[in-house]
Each structure stands twice: as C-alpha cells, then as structure tokens.
Amino acid sequence: MASDHHQPDLIQQTINKYSIDSNDKDFLQRFNERIGTISKLYYQLYATHPKKDELFEQLIVTLFKANNERSLDLKKQDEIKSNKNQWFLSNELVGMSLYVDRFAGNLKNMSSKLDYLEELGVNFLHIMPVFESPQGESDGGYAVSDFRKVDPKFGTLEDLIALNKKMQKREMYLMLDIVLNHTSHRHQWAEKAKSGDPYFQDFYYMYDNRWIPNEFEEAMPEIFPEAAPGNFTWSEECQKWVMTVFHDYQWDLNYMNPMVLREMLDNVLFYANLGVDLLRVDAPAFIWKQTGTTCQNLPQVHTLLQLIKQCVMVSTPGMAILGEAIVAPKEITKYFGTGEFTAQECDFAYNAVHMALQWDMLATGETEVMMAAQHEILKKPYGTSWITYTRCHDDIGLGYENEMIKAAGKQPYEHRKFLMDYYSGKFPNSPARGELFSSNPKTGDARISGTLASLCGLEKGIYENDPTVIDEAIHKIMLMQAHSMFIGGLPMLFYGDEVGYTNDYSFRNDPGKSYDNRWMHRPLIDWKRNKLAEKDGSLENRIFSQTQKLIQIRKQLSVISDFKNLTWSTPQNKHVAVFMRDSADDRFFGVFNFSSFPTKLTWYVFREHTQAPKRLLDHWTGDEFDVGYDHEFLELQPYQFYLFEVID
Known part of the structure; x- marks a missing residue:
C-alpha cells in the first residue's frame, strides 16, 4: 500500500475477493469508522514487509469472520455494555483471581462454588490459565501449547463455555488470560519450526549462531537470573539459538512477522467469542524486540496494542483489555494510550506500583514513599481503570523508582534491603513470614513471596498461639484490603485471602514447583476449612465476614466508581x-x-x-x-x- 489514499480500494477489493459479507449494521458502522485507523497502525509496523498487503487483507477477513461468529447473546451484551458507558468502571464490580484446579478441582466443579463467591460479594472472576500447557513446563499455565484447547486436567472447552453461561445468568463477569509474548516449545508452531519448516521458524526469533543473540544480550536484562539465566536457548532440533526471555521452554513470538500478529489476533477474537468480558494480556511489555534496547516497553509495543484494541472494538466490542505490564510508574500509564490514542490502548492495567507501596507502608509504618509515586499514578486517563490488589499469584516486586525512595529521605539500596529482610522474617521482631524470590546476587535485588495473611503476621500468631499477634494481623489484613478496595479501580481479591490462608510449603516436595517459591501463596483450597467461614468467632469467619462487609460498603457507594x-x-x-x-x-x-x-x-x-x-x-x-x-x-x-x- 503506497499510501492511505489507496486504502478504500484495497479494502473493497478484499471484501469482494474473499466474498465476505455481514448483515450486522452496527458492525459495518464500527468497521467503517475504524478501518482507517487500523490501516494506519498496521502500516506503521509493517510498511517494509514484502507481504504487507496480502496479510492486511487477511486481517480484514479475520475481523469479518470474528463478528459473523459472535453469538446473538454476546451481541446483546455488547449493546447493554455500550449503553452503560464504560461498564467496567463501576463500583459494583469486585473480582477474585484463582486457579481452577486448586480452588475447585476442575471447571465443572467451579459451578458449585458460584454461591460461595456470590455470598462473599464477588461478581468478577479471573480464572487463571486453563489452556493446554505441558506438565512440568507450564509456568503456571503461561507456557501455552494450544490456545484453543482447555487442558484436560481442568476439563474441556465446553465446560468453560457452560460455566460462563451460568456466570452470565448471575450477572458475573469472566476474565481470562492470553499470552501474546510467547508459546510453549510444544505448540504446533514450535514443533513445525523444530522440524525445519522455515515458515514457522519465522514465527520465532531463531539464529544459526550467537552473533545476533549476543547483540541482544548486551542490553537485555535477565528476568529469572536464578532459574533461567540468559535470554536465548540452544535448540538441538532446530540447530538454532531461540529467544526465550522467560524460561527455556517458552519461545518468544516474532511480531516483526505480520502473520504472527494475524494469528494471535485471531486467538484474541476467539476468546472474545467465548464470552470473555476482560482479556488479560500477559507480559505485553516484551512483545516487540530490537537489538540495542532492553526489549521492553518499546514504541512498537504500544502500536501493536492499539491495533489489537481497534480490532476488538470493531468485531467484539464488549470485551475490555487488561495489559499486564508490571513496569515502572512512568511507563505504566503509557499502556492506557497516549496522544491521539489516549484511553484507546488497554482499558485496564495492574496498579502494581501502588500494591508494592502498600507493603512498603505496612513495613515502615510511613507513607512518604507511597505519596512520592502518586503524581505518576494519577496520570491514568479518564475512561480507563486499574486492577487494584494486595496479593496475586505473582511475587511482590520492589521496582518503584529510586527517586521516590530518596524523596522520603531514604537510601534506595538500604530501604529495599530492609523491606526484603522484614518480609522474609529476618528483620528483628518482624511478624512477617515470607521468602525472597528471584534473588539476583549481582544487584542485590529480589522479590517477595508469601500470602497476604503470612506477610501480615497471621502465620506467626497461629504458630505461637498468640491472640495479640493474631488480632494485629487481622487488623493489617483488613487495612490492606480496604485501602486497595476504595482507592480507585476494580479490586481483585486473591483466592484464599478471604479466609486467611497462610503459606503452603508443600510445593518444596513437588519437582514441577520446587524451583518456584511463589507456589507457597497459591494454596490448595480445603473446603472443610472454608466452611469455617460460617462459624462465628473462627479465624476464617472473622476475615471472611469483614472482607464481605468491605465489599458491601463498596457496592453502596457510587462515588467509588473509577471516574478519575x-x-x-x-x-x-x-x-x-x-x-x-x-x-x-x-x-x-x-x-x-x-x-x-x-x-x-x-x-x-x-x-x-x-x-x-x-x-x-x-x-x-x-x-x-x-x-x-x-x-x-x-x-x-x-x-x-x-x-x-x-x-x-
């Protein structure tokens, strides 16, 4: 395409060439309104690619196909959400994030737990990854080998659809993950690449020797320096070096190839047509790579996300997008979109900075570092929202900027060292019982694992049978939950926290988990114990009932809706x-x-x-x-x- 001038001709030619049609007037209006912007973003990325026009044609076909496959029920939901005007900003939404197998066993059993969630007040469910992932090489489900097949240990795709229909009848919303950055090395694309197919080898970053990988490594940080040092892995099958930023079994997708974008966009729209209300895009900061850079937060990342958002708005407009970008405060607000795309990139981001700063405040008893971050956090544009939380499946990073710590009159290295010692229980008289995750001996950096209850001192109080420590721990738990629930955004509880689960150390005996102490805060739910939430005076009841009360208060107050x-x-x-x-x-x-x-x-x-x-x-x-x-x-x-x- 030489210029936008030729764009309408190409679009009409594509519609005629592939005999694509739609009787959906609303879709056609959205298509005509946005196709110019979609074209502009696409050609910003792929203007020099030899097959750019052919693959743009396929992208157009993908948009028509996705809308034609969208059910009438979902199109009605699209209309209802549109009439609510930014439905996802409501104070009436409260979420929970959970692993299906560890919470309920499988997707069929999840249906029987909806009453429990409703009683608590949760009406927004983040089901952690359920799509096929190799045993022992799953990274908690984030090494996907088939984006369209539910892993048999959870059930089937039909089970997922049935669960979502039951949730919809209760006016509960569903959030699922998609991993855009990489696939499992067992994905069919990777397997075909291993067999020598150059078409699929171009889906990944693959090199015959270390020359280009070494160029990348000069500026790329290591994500897991202990468990997965370096950013490339030698593949015996391919006889090539493959980029593997996270683990050696997770192969990074090459978005410089527009076919990768088209295939992954097709998966995005497939999830939308399953009835997903919010799609969590995992690790978006990494999806564009360039030598001489950190390969994080590059401008092309935002162009890709803006392009995906425009495509979703055309074909499946009822689905919002969450960018899981756990990055510095100055970078995070860019994921909501900037310039002409302000509030048109990701609808949500994790307020990970503020989450970590809550833990900073709890350890120090001081608010100054937290306050120093707010000028950046408050730049979030109107019409977008945060996911707010105290804990999640991940670790607690301390990646907020040194200037914020210095503004409070503290030295960054010593301050972070104190926080790491405090939450790992090494600091004198600390009640916290956590562990350090992904320690980097070169820099002294580390992150923190542990449940909300254990980090607040409940594990210590129970172990020592000390009512005073227990009471103080519950006060801390509720302080943290209240702060995150009312500060602005969609609060996302982490399963088990609502009844005070402490660290689960059994992961050390599982070879598939023992290398990753984050499993200590990913509990296996004991429903006999959760039943104690109904018993007056029990620890479980005290925490459950107070969490329930916070949720009820939030839902009463429309002023808590996230309208900046x-x-x-x-x-x-x-x-x-x-x-x-x-x-x-x-x-x-x-x-x-x-x-x-x-x-x-x-x-x-x-x-x-x-x-x-x-x-x-x-x-x-x-x-x-x-x-x-x-x-x-x-x-x-x-x-x-x-x-x-x-x-x-």
Whole structure:
C-alpha cells in the first residue's frame, strides 16, 4: 500500500475477493469508522514487509469472520455494555483471581462454588490459565501449547463455555488470560519450526549462531537470573539459538512477522467469542524486540496494542483489555494510550506500583514513599481503570523508582534491603513470614513471596498461639484490603485471602514447583476449612465476614466508581494516608493509619480540598462524627482505618 489514499480500494477489493459479507449494521458502522485507523497502525509496523498487503487483507477477513461468529447473546451484551458507558468502571464490580484446579478441582466443579463467591460479594472472576500447557513446563499455565484447547486436567472447552453461561445468568463477569509474548516449545508452531519448516521458524526469533543473540544480550536484562539465566536457548532440533526471555521452554513470538500478529489476533477474537468480558494480556511489555534496547516497553509495543484494541472494538466490542505490564510508574500509564490514542490502548492495567507501596507502608509504618509515586499514578486517563490488589499469584516486586525512595529521605539500596529482610522474617521482631524470590546476587535485588495473611503476621500468631499477634494481623489484613478496595479501580481479591490462608510449603516436595517459591501463596483450597467461614468467632469467619462487609460498603457507594476522582490530602504526619473521592452528589474520605501505634489528625484534613463538611459517617463502624475545628483531632488506633461519607 503506497499510501492511505489507496486504502478504500484495497479494502473493497478484499471484501469482494474473499466474498465476505455481514448483515450486522452496527458492525459495518464500527468497521467503517475504524478501518482507517487500523490501516494506519498496521502500516506503521509493517510498511517494509514484502507481504504487507496480502496479510492486511487477511486481517480484514479475520475481523469479518470474528463478528459473523459472535453469538446473538454476546451481541446483546455488547449493546447493554455500550449503553452503560464504560461498564467496567463501576463500583459494583469486585473480582477474585484463582486457579481452577486448586480452588475447585476442575471447571465443572467451579459451578458449585458460584454461591460461595456470590455470598462473599464477588461478581468478577479471573480464572487463571486453563489452556493446554505441558506438565512440568507450564509456568503456571503461561507456557501455552494450544490456545484453543482447555487442558484436560481442568476439563474441556465446553465446560468453560457452560460455566460462563451460568456466570452470565448471575450477572458475573469472566476474565481470562492470553499470552501474546510467547508459546510453549510444544505448540504446533514450535514443533513445525523444530522440524525445519522455515515458515514457522519465522514465527520465532531463531539464529544459526550467537552473533545476533549476543547483540541482544548486551542490553537485555535477565528476568529469572536464578532459574533461567540468559535470554536465548540452544535448540538441538532446530540447530538454532531461540529467544526465550522467560524460561527455556517458552519461545518468544516474532511480531516483526505480520502473520504472527494475524494469528494471535485471531486467538484474541476467539476468546472474545467465548464470552470473555476482560482479556488479560500477559507480559505485553516484551512483545516487540530490537537489538540495542532492553526489549521492553518499546514504541512498537504500544502500536501493536492499539491495533489489537481497534480490532476488538470493531468485531467484539464488549470485551475490555487488561495489559499486564508490571513496569515502572512512568511507563505504566503509557499502556492506557497516549496522544491521539489516549484511553484507546488497554482499558485496564495492574496498579502494581501502588500494591508494592502498600507493603512498603505496612513495613515502615510511613507513607512518604507511597505519596512520592502518586503524581505518576494519577496520570491514568479518564475512561480507563486499574486492577487494584494486595496479593496475586505473582511475587511482590520492589521496582518503584529510586527517586521516590530518596524523596522520603531514604537510601534506595538500604530501604529495599530492609523491606526484603522484614518480609522474609529476618528483620528483628518482624511478624512477617515470607521468602525472597528471584534473588539476583549481582544487584542485590529480589522479590517477595508469601500470602497476604503470612506477610501480615497471621502465620506467626497461629504458630505461637498468640491472640495479640493474631488480632494485629487481622487488623493489617483488613487495612490492606480496604485501602486497595476504595482507592480507585476494580479490586481483585486473591483466592484464599478471604479466609486467611497462610503459606503452603508443600510445593518444596513437588519437582514441577520446587524451583518456584511463589507456589507457597497459591494454596490448595480445603473446603472443610472454608466452611469455617460460617462459624462465628473462627479465624476464617472473622476475615471472611469483614472482607464481605468491605465489599458491601463498596457496592453502596457510587462515588467509588473509577471516574478519575481521587485527590490525596497533604500528609499531616507520615503514618496516615488520606484521600478523597468526590462526585457531583457525594464525597468520600479514606483514612488509613499504617503505623503500629495510635496517632491523630487535625480535622483540617477534611476541608483542605473541598467545602468543609459538618458530619461524617464511618461505614466501617457505623459511627457518626461531627467535624471539629482545625486545632482539634481525630484519633486513630494502630492499623485503624475510616471509610467516611459526608452526610452533612
């Protein structure tokens, strides 16, 4: 294609050539509105590729095919979501992330657990990877060998569809993963590449010698320096070096080849037509590689994601996209789109920086480092949202920028060393029971594994049979959950945290897991234990009922919908974080004491950025407060929080 001038002719020729048609007027309108942008983005990436026009034709065919295959029920859902105007920003959404096999055994059994989730208040389910992945080389399901086949240990594709239909009847939403960056080396594309097929070898980064790999390695960091050093693996079958950024069994896809984009877009739209409401794109920061760079967060990554988003909006508009980019604060907001594509790239990103900063606050009892990050986090554009969370299947990284730590008057290396020692239980009197993950002896960097409960001290309290430590741990758990649930975004609980599961050390006896201590916070659910959530006074009941209450409060307050309405208060002391969420009809204040001792605030904090309120209702305790004068104080106990709504 020489220029956009020829684009309408090529598009019409393609429609005629492949005899593609659609009676869906809404689809045709979306297609005509967006095809120019799709063309522009595509040719930004592939203008020099010898088969660019032929493969663009196939991309157009893919869009028509996906919409023609979309069920009437899903098209109705598309319309309902469109009428709600950014349905995914609602305060009524609360999610849970889980492994099907470890939570319920298989997909059929998941149906029997929907009542439990509804009782808790969860209506948005992130089912961790269920598509086929080789035993012992699965990376928790992120080494996919077949994007269209559910792994038999979970059930079948029909089981997944049946579960989703039951969820839809309950108005529950489904989130699934797609791994765009790589496939398993057992995927049919990789197997064909191993057999010597040059067509499929071009789906990956493959080299006869180390010359180009060495060029890449000069600037590429190691993701798992202990378990998988280096970024290339020698393939005996191919007699070539293959790029394997994560593990040697995960082969990186080559998006410089537009056929890879077309094939993976076809998979994206296949998932949309299964009824997926939110598609979690795993590790998008890595999907474009270039020598002389870190091969992370390159401009072409954003062009690819913008292109995929435009295609989804044309063919399957009811599906939102989450970019799982666990990157520095200055980079993360770019995944929502910039310039003319602001709020048109990923609808969601993980607020991983703030998640880690919550753990920073809990360990130090101080909010200064967290506050230093907010100017970047608040750049998230209107119409997009965060996934907020305290824990997930992954480790806790401490990758926020050194400048943020320095702004709090601390030295970055010493500060991170303290956090690692504190959460691994090495620091004197630390109640936390976690372990370091992916330690890099060259840099001193490491990440942290452990469940929410164990990192908050519950494991220690139970082991020592100390009610005081147990009570304090539960206060910490609820403080962390409340903070992430009300700060803005879609809160995503991690399964087991709702009843206080502590670390599971049995992974050490499993050869397929023993190398990865993240399995310590991926529990196998004991439903007899979870049944204790119904027993008054049990630990499980205390945590479940309080989590349930937080969810109920969130769903009552429309001001918590994520409409870019967060304002931080100037810290009066370094131990308490205060923010305001406001709308035309309501004002809400979250007040959180992260320290282990009582503290106080002057009432001025509630009039700093808004008209002075007279009376506040704390939804957590049900107590009402008259707002005092500036020289008077609101008191907070250790790890106490308030969820204030202005009532006068």
